[in-house]
Amino acid sequence: MALKRVTIQDIADACGLSRNTVSKVFNNRGAVPESTRKLVMQKAQALGYGMFSEEDPSPARDGRVNIALLTQPKLLSHSFGAYFLTSFTDQVSRSGYNLKIYEISPREIAEKRLPPHLLLEETVGFLGIELFDREYQAMICSLGIPCVFVDGHARLVGSLLNCDCISMENVAASAALTERLIAAGAKEIGFVGDRKHCSSFYMRWLGCRTALEEAGLTLSDDCSILAEDGDQYGDTDWLLSQLDRMPRIPDAFVCANDYLAIHLMTALKRKGLSIPGDVMVTGFDGSPESAVVEPALTTAAIPSTDIGRGAAITLFSRINNPNRPHVFLYYKTTPIFRASTR
Numbered sequence: 616m617a618l619k620r621v622t623i624q625d626i627a628d629a630c631g632l633s634r635n636t637v638s639k640v641f642n643n644r645g646a647v648p649e650s651t652r653k654l655v656m657q658k659a660q661a662l663g664y665g666m667f668s669e670e671d672p673s674p675a676r677d678g679r680v681n682i683a684l685l686t687q688p689k690l691l692s693h694s695f696g697a698y699f700l701t702s703f704t705d706q707v708s709r710s711g712y713n714l715k716i717y718e719i720s721p722r723e724i725a726e727k728r729l730p731p732h733l734l735l736e737e738t739v740g741f742l743g744i745e746l747f748d749r750e751y752q753a754m755i756c757s758l759g760i761p762c763v764f765v766d767g768h769a770r771l772v773g774s775l776l777n778c779d780c781i782s783m784e785n786v787a788a789s790a791a792l793t794e795r796l797i798a799a800g801a802k803e804i805g806f807v808g809d810r811k812h813c814s815s816f817y818m819r820w821l822g823c824r825t826a827l828e829e830a831g832l833t834l835s836d837d838c839s840i841l842a843e844d845g846d847q848y849g850d851t852d853w854l855l856s857q858l859d860r861m862p863r864i865p866d867a868f869v870c871a872n873d874y875l876a877i878h879l880m881t882a883l884k885r886k887g888l889s890i891p892g893d894v895m896v897t898g899f900d901g902s903p904e905s906a907v908v909e910p911a912l913t914t915a916a917i918p919s920t921d922i923g924r925g926a927a928i929t930l931f932s933r934i935n936n937p938n939r940p941h942v943f944l945y946y947k948t949t950p951i952f953r954a955s956t957r
Contacts, residue, residue: 629658646793679739682707682930683756684716687745694902695919696745699765702923703742710931713737719746726927727754732829736761740930743767752776761933763926771814772943779923779929780943785815785899788915788948789822792897793869795913795950799957801866801895805838807879808871812844816871819899823869840866840879848875854882864894867956873898873905880908880955894954901949909952922946 627637632651639647640655684703707714717730728752729735741755741762749768756762756777763779764771770856778850784954804827810820824834840848840857847853856862864886870876876898880890888894890910898905901916925944933939 626655626659626662629662630654655855664924679737680711680713681712681715681734681737682712682740682742683733683738684714684742684744685719685746686716686743688718693906695900695917698919699744699923699926703927704918706924706927719751724748724751727751740934742926742930744926746778752778761930761937763930763933765922765926767814767818769811769814771817777941780932780946781926781929782815782818782943783917783922784945784948785818786822786825788950789819789869789899790826790900791950792913792956793823793826793914794830794866795895795952795956796869796895797826797832798841799867799891799895802832803835803838803842803863803865804867804869805835805861805865807840807868807875809844809846810841810871812871816843816844819869819871835865836942837862849878851882851885853876854879855885858882858886864888867895867897870896870898873900873902873912875903876912876914876955877908880912890955897956899948905951908951913953913956915948915950917948918946 623637624634627634630637630651636647636651637655640652640858663727671922684700704714706771715733717733719730721766724746735758738760741758741760742765743752743755743762744765746752746755746765747766747768749770752764752767752771753776763781764776765781767780767782771782780856793800793804806820806822806823808816810817820834827834838861841852842848842857864883868876868879870879876896880896881896883890883896890896895910898912898914899917905912929944
């Protein structure tokens with residue numbers, strides 16, 4: 616029989632308090648005596664309420680009350696970052712910590728230094744997202760402050776960093792998309808995206824290659840677009856030049872994300888090719904745009920909100936238990952087959 620979901624009212628009843636008082640504790644609003652706050656947190660943990668079922672995320676009392684989110688300006692430019700940040704911010708605000716967001720400049724990454732206004736003595740934990748420089752990640756891990764990375768450099772999975780890592784599952788979903796293309800008759804498939812850009816791109820490339828090899832096929836570099844990641848992937852003229860240099864257009868393209876896939880589809884249409892009649896296309900992310908582009912894009916949906924919540928819980932757990940073994944968590948992604956594939 617399914618367990619009953621624990622509510623704020625359940626905790627209030629167990630503590631002999633009003634629902635409003637318990638809500639103030641969780642939302643860090645209004646004046647609540649410290650003894651009452653501790654009682655509510657302890658009862659929430661005992662009852663298995665939401666994020667408090669695993670760890671008590673109450674702030675350390677040594678003056679460190681800030682969670683530093685380190686990122687690059689791209690974070691909010693795609694749906695994953697927007698949904699992730701909303702969920703992560705909500706969990707941090709409920710915990711009683713202060714969230715400080717720092718956009719790391721290319722110069723700071725090159726010089727392996729933190730922003731000058733980030734105060735380590737006030738920072739209890741780091742969350743890194745959209746940071747794909749291997750040495751910069753290693754620098755953050757060397758500071759001795761609990762840190763969690765979401766995605767990372769291309770070979771993150773094989774690195775021995777002193778941090779916890781969270782990612783969406785990439786290999787199996789990319790392989791499933793590729794297998795569907797093969798089942799639809801594709802004999803030659805190209806990949807679009809810089810596989811060296813980040814761990815997720817590399818894993819999606821690996822999933823595509825693995826599925827092809829298991830079918831007795833090979834991933835065609837001649838019919839792929841593997842240039843270094845940059846704004847050119849959003850330039851239709853540049854994409855057309857990449858298509859024109861190919862000895863032939865493959866039966867299908869597996870793209871590292873929806874952004875790349877949607878721009879590639881525009882270039883293919885300008886070239887006079889039909890989708891999926893002449894060439895099939897898949898993306899990855901499950902972005903809102905993937906459902907409204909014509910034809911609708913086959914993709915893999917990422918549980919962005921859950922990853923944001925999980926990143927917060929993982930960071931709180933590391934703060935409270937700094938010596939436990941580091942973990943690498945994957946969140947399942949879900950292939951969505953639409954009209955861009957036959």
